Amino acid sequence: EPEVTQTPSHQVTQMGQEVILRCVPISNHLYFYWYRQILGQKVEFLVSFYNNEISEKSEIFDDQFSVERPDGSNFTLKIRSTKLEDSAMYFCASLQGQGSYEQYFGPGTRLTVT
Amino acid sequence: AQSVAQPEDQVNVAEGNPLTVKCTYSVSGNPYLFWYVQYPNRGLQFLLKYITGDNLVKGSYGFEAEFNKSQTSFHLKKPSALVSDSALYFCAVKRGSASKIIFGSGTRLSIRP
Numbered sequence: 732e733p734e735v736t737q738t739p740s741h742q743v744t745q746m747g748q749e750v751i752l753r754c755v756p757i758s759n760h761l762y763f764y765w766y767r768q769i770l771g772q773k774v775e776f777l778v779s780f781y782n783n784e785i786s787e788k789s790e791i792f793d794d795q796f797s798v799e800r801p802d803g804s805n806f807t808l809k810i811r812s813t814k815l816e817d818s819a820m821y822f823c824a825s826l827q828g829q830g831s832y833e834q835y836f837g838p839g840t841r842l843t844v845t
Numbered sequence: 846a847q848s849v850a851q852p853e854d855q856v857n858v859a860e861g862n863p864l865t866v867k868c869t870y871s872v873s874g875n876p877y878l879f880w881y882v883q884y885p886n887r888g889l890q891f892l893l894k895y896i897t898g899d900n901l902v903k904g905s906y907g908f909e910a911e912f913n914k915s916q917t918s919f920h921l922k923k924p925s926a927l928v929s930d931s932a933l934y935f936c937a938v939k940r941g942s943a944s945k946i947i948f949g950s951g952t953r954l955s956i957r958p
Contacts, residue, residue: 764946774948774951776946779945828943829943831942831943832939833891834946838888839887839888
């Protein structure tokens, strides 16, 4: 069964450094999402992406964040200058298209900012 | 604004007993409702969804959920719990098929042998 994959599984970085989290969505899916889950808290929406542009973003997704689909396969989340409070599990998800309802989630990347 | 409430942080059930994990929602228009499960150090796995039609929906691993429009609830149920059902369960809602998902705070289900 096709699945969403994410790399790395765990990333440790120092405050102020840039990180790029990578996702490979399911190949025929058209909509892509990033969510995050701070330890012990709920899963929060960050951004959705369709047709090579952001379709919606949350208040969390400020100028320090950006997303890109560089090659038609990968979907990346970049944090320009990480802060301690960016430490969280980041989940990528994809959806096949309009009329589909189920988002398929990747296993997540645990980001630790020290 | 959309929101989802899971009033119980933890539910404890003995193996073999029925289980219920509660969820209420608030959304304008017709809701699309979901349950996801998260096992330790794993991602979110889809369990079931309600889009339209029959109020009782069946999903993976013997779980089912009942959509109740008047009570704005979507409780997750299983007739006979297994120890392997122990995990974190999230109720979720969205407004459109491609919309973002709004998650509840999660309920930790613990099944004792």
